[in-house]
Amino acid sequence: MKNYTTLRLAIDIGGTFTDTVMMNQDGSVVASTKTLTTHENPANGALEGAKRALDSVSGSMADVSGFIHGTTLATNALLEKRGARVATITTEGFRDILEIAYERRFSQYDINLQKTDLLVTRERSLTVPERMSASGDVLLPLDESCVQGLLDTLEAVGAEAVAICLIHAYANPAHEERLRALLHAARPDLVISISSEVSPEAREFDRLCTTVANAYIQPLMARYLDAFAAQFASEGITCPILMMTAGGGMTTIQTAAQFPIRLVESGPAGGAILAARIAAENDLDEVLSFDVGGTTAKLCLIDNAQPQTSRHFEIGRAARFIKGSGMPVRIPVIEMIEIGAGGGSIADVDRLGRLTVGPKSAGSEPGPVAFGRGGTDPTVSDADIALGYIQAETFAEGQFAIDADAAKAALRDTIGQRLGLDAYEAADGVSRIVDESMASAGRTHAVESGKELGQRTMIAFGGNGPLHACRVARSAGVDRILIPANPSVGSAVGFLYAPVSFEIVRSRYSMLQSLDLAVINQLFVAMCGEALDVVRQGDATGPVVTRRSAYMRYNGQGHEIEISLPDRTLTAEDIVPLSEAFEAAYARQFSRPVPGMLIEILNWSVQVSTEAKPIAETGDIPKANNFSVDHTRTIFCDVDGIQKEAGFVHRSDLKAGDHVLGPALIVEPQTTTLVGADFNLNVDARGNLILTREVTA
Numbered sequence: 001m002k003n004y005t006t007l008r009l010a011i012d013i014g015g016t017f018t019d020t021v022m023m024n025q026d027g028s029v030v031a032s033t034k035t036l037t038t039h040e041n042p043a044n045g046a047l048e049g050a051k052r053a054l055d056s057v058s059g060s061m062a063d064v065s066g067f068i069h070g071t072t073l074a075t076n077a078l079l080e081k082r083g084a085r086v087a088t089i090t091t092e093g094f095r096d097i098l099e100i101a102y103e104r105r106f107s108q109y110d111i112n113l114q115k116t117d118l119l120v121t122r123e124r125s126l127t128v129p130e131r132m133s134a135s136g137d138v139l140l141p142l143d144e145s146c147v148q149g150l151l152d153t154l155e156a157v158g159a160e161a162v163a164i165c166l167i168h169a170y171a172n173p174a175h176e177e178r179l180r181a182l183l184h185a186a187r188p189d190l191v192i193s194i195s196s197e198v199s200p201e202a203r204e205f206d207r208l209c210t211t212v213a214n215a216y217i218q219p220l221m222a223r224y225l226d227a228f229a230a231q232f233a234s235e236g237i238t239c240p241i242l243m244m245t246a247g248g249g250m251t252t253i254q255t256a257a258q259f260p261i262r263l264v265e266s267g268p269a270g271g272a273i274l275a276a277r278i279a280a281e282n283d284l285d286e287v288l289s290f291d292v293g294g295t296t297a298k299l300c301l302i303d304n305a306q307p308q309t310s311r312h313f314e315i316g317r318a319a320r321f322i323k324g325s326g327m328p329v330r331i332p333v334i335e336m337i338e339i340g341a342g343g344g345s346i347a348d349v350d351r352l353g354r355l356t357v358g359p360k361s362a363g364s365e366p367g368p369v370a371f372g373r374g375g376t377d378p379t380v381s382d383a384d385i386a387l388g389y390i391q392a393e394t395f396a397e398g399q400f401a402i403d404a405d406a407a408k409a410a411l412r413d414t415i416g417q418r419l420g421l422d423a424y425e426a427a428d429g430v431s432r433i434v435d436e437s438m439a440s441a442g443r444t445h446a447v448e449s450g451k452e453l454g455q456r457t458m459i460a461f462g463g464n465g466p467l468h469a470c471r472v473a474r475s476a477g478v479d480r481i482l483i484p485a486n487p488s489v490g491s492a493v494g495f496l497y498a499p500v501s502f503e504i505v506r507s508r509y510s511m512l513q514s515l516d517l518a519v520i521n522q523l524f525v526a527m528c529g530e531a532l533d534v535v536r537q538g539d540a541t542g543p544v545v546t547r548r549s550a551y552m553r554y555n556g557q558g559h560e561i562e563i564s565l566p567d568r569t570l571t572a573e574d575i576v577p578l579s580e581a582f583e584a585a586y587a588r589q590f591s592r593p594v595p596g597m598l599i600e601i602l603n604w605s606v607q608v609s610t611e612a613k614p615i616a617e618t619g620d621i622p623k624a625n626n627f628s629v630d631h632t633r634t635i636f637c638d639v640d641g642i643q644k645e646a647g648f649v650h651r652s653d654l655k656a657g658d659h660v661l662g663p664a665l666i667v668e669p670q671t672t673t674l675v676g677a678d679f680n681l682n683v684d685a686r687g688n689l690i691l692t693r694e695v696t697a
Helices: 042-056 072-080 144-156 174-184 204-234 254-258 265-280 380-386 392-398 404-419 423-448 467-477 489-497 517-537 572-590
Strands: 006-012 017-024 029-036 063-072 084-092 127-130 138-140 161-166 193-194 241-244 248-250 286-292 296-305 314-315 326-328 337-339 345-349 355-361 455-462 480-483 501-511 546-556 563-565 601-612 632-636 643-650 659-660 664-668 669-676 677-685 689-693
Touching: 006 042, 006 265, 006 489, 017 489, 029 042, 029 489, 042 063, 042 204, 063 489, 072 204, 072 314, 072 392, 084 144, 084 204, 084 546, 127 144, 138 144, 144 174, 144 286, 161 174, 161 204, 174 193, 193 204, 204 241, 204 254, 204 326, 241 254, 241 265, 248 254, 248 392, 248 501, 248 517, 254 517, 265 286, 265 296, 265 455, 265 489, 286 423, 286 467, 296 423, 296 664, 345 380, 345 404, 345 423, 380 404, 380 423, 404 423, 423 467, 423 489, 423 632, 455 467, 455 489, 467 480, 467 489, 467 669, 467 689, 489 669, 517 546, 546 572, 546 659, 643 659, 643 669, 669 677, 669 689
Parallel strands: 006 063, 063 241, 084 127, 084 161, 161 193, 286 455, 455 480, 643 664
Antiparallel strands: 006 017, 017 029, 241 248, 286 296, 296 337, 314 326, 345 355, 480 689, 501 601, 546 563, 546 601, 632 643, 659 677, 664 669, 677 689
16 A cells, blocks of 8 residues: 655665665655665666665656665776776966875875876876966966867877866856867867866866866766666656765756766765754754765764765875875865775785785675675675674575675684684674774764764664674764664665755955955855756755855965855955854864964855755653563674673564663664664664663773
8 A cells, every 4th residue: 555645766876785765755764675786787776776665665666756866986987997088178387287286295204105096197188378367367368279289189199088177267267168169169079077167166286186087987977877867767767866966965967967076975975964864853963973884984073963064075095094195176075084894895814914804895796705696705794794793584685695604614714714713703803893993983083173072972874884883882982872764775865855955166265354245245146046056957946045155264374164154245244253253163173263363265155955854843752661672692792702692673673762781683674783782772752773881980
């Protein structure tokens, strides 16, 4: 029997699993499933998941009125170097922007330093005579007679895409736009990205890198998005497909095809949106979002139900944790730290005899040894199976059997024999190392943000998040954990809460005290109109919210702080409040302001988004009840490593108010929550699992 009038579908394609979620008109999740990611054609796994979810509610593709999609394809294409052959065109005299970069070594004393691959060789770095000033005045007109020479060189080097990044084009894009028009007139098939559209901000190296990355994946993503939409259309989907972006909003497939760089890290952004929603529902001011899948772990700080955001991150770092070792990208992103630690992360012993875990992953092909799909290297999931945390009888909705004996044998043969350990000791070592890696990443991220973890509530989700939450929280000093409903497909659920949104940032440098208000207000009118046009493509009539910001710093500093602006025309009366807001934000981040310093503004931002869905009221506080645990399973205790009996409880049997002592395994179709020996569990009025650590003196 159908319990809906319309359905909304979300599909998140990850490195190991593809998650599918179906939500009805009331905002309730009515179906969810996980399928193995089909790397040769990701749409196949997505289609399998959609059909399975629809079948479970007796629905059809025609019933789907909303469709949101997120994918790792853009990220993987950049990491695996599977994009187009890109050439750059810069202002004459600036051919070596990529080579010069930041004019420093990211690791000063490393004699074997390997710089990151910035995708464009010097022979494909072209220039054109022209020059703009920082205020947008034409200093040297574009030399259009050079265009034929550029076309000849592009043909000679086999360029499939072009990234145009002219000096100060963020202030005046006329030369970039004219050059693109001339190239397209001669070669309509040439893919061209211009910096004034992709990343219209100061700092030419970052702007060029972002434009190069966009051009590099643009042909691949355009083909993928067209094929994905066509495949679902042939199955009966009639609604538009919206794409999740790295900034936590949704945009149309057409906009995503033009700016595919905004799809990088779109899946993890959905998880942060979910965590922020849960924080708002539960009045949690300080949250640590903890999302662990098959390939990576993602951690994000959320304050006052707002994820921490950034305008800068790096792709493909040559050194995993060293800033400056990757390709910088300047787009709106939800700021999080991501490490190669997931269920598929491979464990090994290095040449110094040290046990290591990740970042290499077995993924879905061939997968962990226990999956029986050809994998031979022991993984984190194999360790969890050997320790008893994953039970074969409830694993993966029964899609395939798991072989615990094969997992133990791989751990014993690959790790145990080399370190003098049995299979269980090897599994325990793998588990402790990967959990400490995740906890360490969380602590580092908090310190870099000037924040602490101890007082935060961890919201854990993803296929492996609930399984590792207690162990990571214990190491990170976190005492309270929340496991939401449908945690295994949390990022896809987050897609369905995300607004249709688009953010634009433009550089217009000025001193705060001498701000030309007429120019800035005119800039905001143009930016708001441009962003609204994109939003209206995805939501034609719904009410929208506009958020304005200024990126401010003390005169002479190198980095800015985002300060919120009123959503109206700025007046002279706003100058003093803006100065006070900046100094308060500076003091929060760096302990104190700097008296007597002038304040300057480099960038201005506008985000237009549809309104967030209202939060439903909770019922009465549930009456406490000690849940009767009738079944147990033998596990190796996550605290002392000794074999113990753990409660074995189906989550569907729990109701609001129920209380369960650890150790316990709370199983559901797509994941398991491990309640540590020093934790207890309560079910709140919304059905969330609240795990609290019993701290002893």
